[in-house]
Amino acid sequence: MLKHLFLNRLLWAVTGLLALSAAGTGVLRPGIYDAVVSSELIPGAYSQDLLSVAAGLGLLYLSYAARPDRPKYQIVALGLLGYLFYAxxxxxxxxxxxxxxxxxxxVFALSFWAMVTAGSTLDPALRTVSLPRAMRIASASGAVLQPLIFYPLWIVMLLPLMRTxxxxxSLYSIFILDLCFIMPGFLMLSFLTYRNHRTGLLLLPALYVLxxxxxxxxxxGELVKPLFGTVPSQAALLPALALSGLFLVLLILHLAQLRTERPAPESPTAAPSPYPRFTPNRPSS
Structure with missing residues (x-):
């Protein structure tokens, strides 16, 4: 899937190590956010650090385990890079x-440039990619769900700010990252997957990881709120569990049914000689 895999794996390892250092510090010392994050957002920062620790460990493992014949490992690594870019x-x-x-x-810069490097080293001639039609339509439809939810939601929240x-x-970064990067990515890869384009088939599951x-x-973030003296909100917890569960199911099904095959090498054939072949006459008996 990716050419120059060593370079990509090196970027994954460095990004994962730095993310693990930053997120691990936040998990062990959540007080580092006291002066820079409002108290109601600290559980969210803590939960994000927990997920970033997992993402950093995942990238470190994938930087070791990824091989040219394991494209699905590479896909998951790209999804984890996308998550770290966002977080x-x-x-x-x-x-x-x-x-x-x-x-x-x-971490923000390295995750971005690691994704750029991966995109620039995609090998279009290396493999043929296929996904069953039913799964292709289901995956493309699931990818449209997030833009359908968050485009109207964020725009409705932005309009009063634009008027006044x-x-x-705080949290204005969500508008920037979602509306400018994540939602367009879901829309474009959904369209490419529906059209059976190899880029969509390969990269859409990475967005599901993200x-x-x-x-x-x-x-x-809702589940850890009791650690910080607040009460979890069922109205926030249940939709988050449902949507993340949907993305996980689509990710597993897409990767399970994704087929990547290396084209069989063509057997070399000798170029025809421009001269007529000479066959000596056999002596008569």
Missing amino acids: YGIYVIERTYNGLYLLYMA GEQID GFTLIFSLAV
Whole structure:
């Protein structure tokens, strides 16, 4: 799937190691957010760090285990990179100026450039890619769900701000990342998958990895609220569990039915000689 796999694996390993360092510090010392994150958002930061620890460990493993004949490992790695780009994009854009801010910027930048490197090293001639038609339609339809939910939701929230000119103090990064990057990605890869294009078939499950980790972190954020003296909200927990579960099911089914085959090498044939073949006369008996 990817050419120059060593370079890609190296970027995954470095990104995963830095993310593990940043997120592990946040999990062990959640007080680093006290001065830079409002108290009601600290459970969300804690849950995001928990998921980022898992993503960092996953990237470290995939940087070791990925091989040219394991394209599904590479797909999952791209999804984890997308999650780290989003998660640390929030910290960077929201100006989380604690002692780890430069590390947040490093993870944000490395995850972005690792995805750019992967996109530029996709080998279009390496494999033929196929997905059963029913699964292709189901996967493409599932990918449209997130834009259908979040485009109207975020735009409705933005319109009053646009009328009044009010500048909110937190979570404005979600509007930027979702409306400018994530939702267009879902729409484009959904269309390409529906059209049976190899890029959509290969990269849409990576977006499902991203979608699952992002939405599941919201569910975890509700579950860890008692650790910070607040009460979980069922109205927030259940939709997050349902949507993350949907993305996980689509991811598993898409990868299970995805077929990538290396084209059989053509047997070399000798070029025809421009001269007539000479066959000596056999002596008569």
